[in-house]
Amino acid sequence: MQQTFSELELDALRELMNVGFGLAAVSLSEVIDLRVTLTVPKISVLEAKTIPDFLEGEIDRAPAYSMIEQFFFGRFSGTSFLLVPKEEGKKLAALFGDESSYRDSELDFGSFEREVVVEIGNIVIGACVGKLAEMLKDRVTFQPPRYLGSDVDAVKLRQHLAENEGVALVFKTKFSFSNADAYGLLFLIAANDSIEWTKKAVDEYIEGLA
């Protein structure tokens, strides 16, 4: 399946993502004082139907995850999944959800944590996908984030990911919040129908470099 993108194109895409996520990290820290570092993304071109198995292999089994799903639409469109290990979610809630809003909210701590993780997830996904789209000279819009549960495993993932036709581009990055000492995983799955456009945008980027 690799033949849809040449090695050069994949390198360029990796570079684009790296720069895009770097910009996203800078903006997050500048705009909202959320200090995030993102690892160099891993990019895979897969048959869409193999995605659940792929994700299963990419997620270490040990902790249970809180998982958020968000669709984005543009010429670059697809799904993003943000996974935060349960323990890490608690740290985020302690850092970003102020204690008074928790007390006023009449929520149990689990629900409160979930709302905070969704809020932070929405912002992190928005920044990363937004900057990447910007690098590809696209503008994306987002659907509301959906919380998929607090103990997501491969079985649930498999049920959730619709069987798609064709090819998908999957990006994986690990992000850490340095001020919360917490981390999570971000997957972007570019839909089959945006592959052609993405390839073109990448080629234009390569031409621009030459």
Next chain:
Amino acid sequence: MNGPDFRQILDGLGQGIAILDEKAVVLYWNPWMERASGIPESGAVGRPVVELFPSIDTPSLKRNFKSVLSFGISAYFSNRLHKHLFPFKPLPGSPEGFDRMQQNCVMGPISYGEGKRAVYVTVEDVTETAFYQRKLVELTIRDVLTTAYNRRYFDQRLLEEIERARRYAHELSLIMVDIDHFKAINDRFGHPFGDEALRALVRSCEATMRTTDILARYGGEEFCLILPETGRAEAEAFAERLRAAVEERRVSAYGKETTMTISLGVSSIRDDDDGPAVLHRADEGLYAAKASGRNRAVTVP
């Protein structure tokens, strides 16, 4: 060629729409917002929204507003977490029990002028939904007879409070309370009177405790108090105040009157505690108080 006039939709909509520029100055304020806020569009447009409503200037609002502008995302202010964004009074005809209209709000990007980005905010009134939700929750966590929390809620809350105390290195104490010779009260005055005695105890507890303390009916005539951020000495003082308050209170109902006393067991969490060990110690304390003559508090450290 003229397209449809979308403004008519905004004017007639049953929810609030406001548009704010990049400095959060109001650009548009729909009729629903005029009605709910009491501020006419002419009084809102041109003014920063935080000047109109200082209370909305929270870290979460700033974080989300900036993210909408910078990243083009939409941000969601759920009623569950935020209660409301705009501090509006409930609309006429709303259910009782809310100082403020309960809202679900969305913030999103909208372009205006030449390449400028603004933020739209939608406001949905969910007071009625929140009312039913609150009622349902109350039904599942309260004891019907005394309105103290029930056992199920207590078990869950105790674990949460222990975890929180550990996380923030705070103290936490627990007091078990049992009415002395409750069976004799029931036998002598009848069960309806016994129910009144239980209610009277709850009233005494409520008059003695802080709003952050948690009172639950543990079972029968036994109650339990969780005292967050409270050390042993304070908990012992609390137990003594409660004991004295109950001893002085006259229970009267159905033309009958009596006094009663309580026994109490006190304990505080320890670093080496496993799970709700503090509960077992407080229970031991209660047992010891009963065994040593009743109408007293015994601490098991």
